[in-house]
Amino acid sequence: MNRQKLVTILGSLGVIPFLVALVFAIVRPEAGFKAFMLYSMAILCFLAGSWWSSALVTRDADEKARMTIVVLSNVVVLLALVFVYLGNAPGLLGLGALYLALMIGERKLEVFASQPEYYRIMRSMVSVVVVLLHVSCWLLVSARL
Numbered sequence: 001m002n003r004q005k006l007v008t009i010l011g012s013l014g015v016i017p018f019l020v021a022l023v024f025a026i027v028r029p030e031a032g033f034k035a036f037m038l039y040s041m042a043i044l045c046f047l048a049g050s051w052w053s054s055a056l057v058t059r060d061a062d063e064k065a066r067m068t069i070v071v072l073s074n075v076v077v078l079l080a081l082v083f084v085y086l087g088n089a090p091g092l093l094g095l096g097a098l099y100l101a102l103m104i105g106e107r108k109l110e111v112f113a114s115q116p117e118y119y120r121i122m123r124s125m126v127s128v129v130v131v132l133l134h135v136s137c138w139l140l141v142s143a144r145l
Helices: 003-013 016-027 029-057 063-086 088-108 117-144
Strands: none
Touching: 003 117, 016 029, 016 117, 029 063, 029 088, 029 117, 063 088, 088 117
16 A cells, blocks of 8 residues: 555544544533543644654754744644643634644645645545534534533
8 A cells, every 4th residue: 555545544534533432422422522522632632743743854944934833733732731621612612723723734834835735635624524523522512511
């Protein structure tokens, strides 16, 4: 299997635990919601961590831009932690907003310009689905409050 196919498959499969947690939240709201939030934070931390390697290996951006990415990735992780702590609606919407921020950052910031186009497309599609799942979970939680 080539790299493009593997990356696309793994990235797409990453949506499945969100779906499972959302269904679980319908059956057992508290446990499903907690699973959704924790998985969301784990993936945000993974994505933010990948910003480090992008910033450290790229030669397409100046040092200041690269180090800004390193700092921003830490901010994303800290914000994710705050949103998980807040829980319920504010936490879900905050986590969803972080996915949007990462997606926009990867599209707009110079450090990420050399990412392969197939990866950029996959990440954008998965991010949109993940944000929609956060909104769906938020609607479910809001209906139960």
